[in-house]
Amino acid sequence: MIFFHSQKRENKLPLIITGGIVSLTVMTSGCNNEPGKGGTSTITGKIIKKKYDPATNTFSIETPAKEWDVYIIYDSDVSYNDREKTDYEGDFAFRELRKGKYKIYTFSIDTIAYKGPPFNPKAEKIAIIKEIEITKNRQVVDAGVIYVADD
Numbered sequence: 656m657i658f659f660h661s662q663k664r665e666n667k668l669p670l671i672i673t674g675g676i677v678s679l680t681v682m683t684s685g686c687n688n689e690p691g692k693g694g695t696s697t698i699t700g701k702i703i704k705k706k707y708d709p710a711t712n713t714f715s716i717e718t719p720a721k722e723w724d725v726y727i728i729y730d731s732d733v734s735y736n737d738r739e740k741t742d743y744e745g746d747f748a749f750r751e752l753r754k755g756k757y758k759i760y761t762f763s764i765d766t767i768a769y770k771g772p773p774f775n776p777k778a779e780k781i782a783i784i785k786e787i788e789i790t791k792n793r794q795v796v797d798a799g800v801i802y803v804a805d806d
Contacts, residue, residue: 690729690755691736696789698727698749698757700798702741707766707804719745720761720803728758735760752789760784763803
């Protein structure tokens, strides 16, 4: 039991605190103006797969890229900050973003390395990148259609 005495208290009754530990938490509210989560804006887009034929070096069937990974980088970060999967129509959305610059990217087979010479079906994938800027709150920015090559 802890007793505090204050000269301003009129009734002079003791203030009783039980439990042995007194904790004071100070909440600070700061203004974070950096790109990232915590805002009201959205970036949307669509991923379309084009079937690539290395024998003829042509593209044929276009289909929505279902369950395709799409990544976002906030401002000038080095690594991705978030990842979404496309829905059954190839659509994706990154929600609750603040104003700022973003990079959206996904991966496609590298058709030049794939075709060769020599023919290389295990060629590494390349990033297809779109730069996006959110300039105001409650903005929906359409990244458009991103085409990827797939075999």
